[in-house]
Amino acid sequence: MSGGEEALRREYVIGDEIGRGRFGTVRRCYAAATGAPFALKSTPKEPLRELEADPLDLALAEQEPKVHLLVSAPPPASRHVVALHAAFEDADAVHLVLDLCEGGDLFSLVSARGPLPEPEAADLAAQLADALAGCHRRGVAHRDVKPDNLFFDAGGALRLGDFGSAGWFGDGRPMTGLVGTPYYVAPEVVAGREYTEKVDVWSAGVVLYVMLSGTVPFGGATAGEIFEAVLRGNLRFPPRAFAGVSPEAKDLMRRMLCKDVSRRFSAEQVLRHPWIVTRGGSAA
Structure with missing residues (x-):
């Protein structure tokens, strides 16, 4: 430095x-x-x-x-x-x-447009998963994945930024500490347990849910209520918000928003999911 x-x-x-x-x-x-x-x-x-x-x-x-x-x-x-x-x-x-990213952020995009079409959401999810897979290969967990930290560069590509909450796990040590944003934080973080880089996949699953529905899966009036909903992890797809969303997209969200960390997808597995492979196209 x-x-x-x-x-x-x-x-x-x-x-x-x-x-x-x-x-x-x-x-x-x-x-x-x-x-x-x-x-x-x-x-x-x-x-x-x-x-x-x-x-x-x-x-x-x-x-x-x-x-x-x-x-x-x-x-x-x-x-x-x-x-x-x-x-x-x-x-x-x-x-x-x-890097200077002058295309705004994902939060602003979804706020302005509402739910995104599946091909666009899949493309953005693929780019996010590629970013996370690359970070995880180098032993870094972002720990605050949310639309506000996903920026668009001049060419329209999605870029993961703000590593102010990131953690290092490359030497095999587990991570600890209540780090992240209530709507997007994984249940094992809220529970105060040791956790792995898969907390990023949970957060990315919430981002995908938001892109497809315009709402969050685990809500509440206060941070405490949100944390309680996250701990319950009762994932639902209200018909009004998800009427046009495919079963394949819902399957991926279930695998990302899985409370059982051993069964939760890794970022690499997200990239290989059929919904990403067939609909997302610009991660490489």
């Missing part, structure tokens, strides 16, 4: 803000030598240090560049992962120079 903000400003021209997250900002930036555009994600450390009740946030922020680099190093894990090009850190903040 390079030096701090002074080194960053020598190598990049920092532009306007294009996004804001829970702790930091995303700005447009340009390579000083070539003018090539990138996204600059900056996470100040002070707000994280103040969260004494949850030191995990600070640990993840400091770990993010190392984990993200694992999936960005050539050859990249998948072309459907937002690549990390440079990282700068000082006592005050962590700055990451990333």
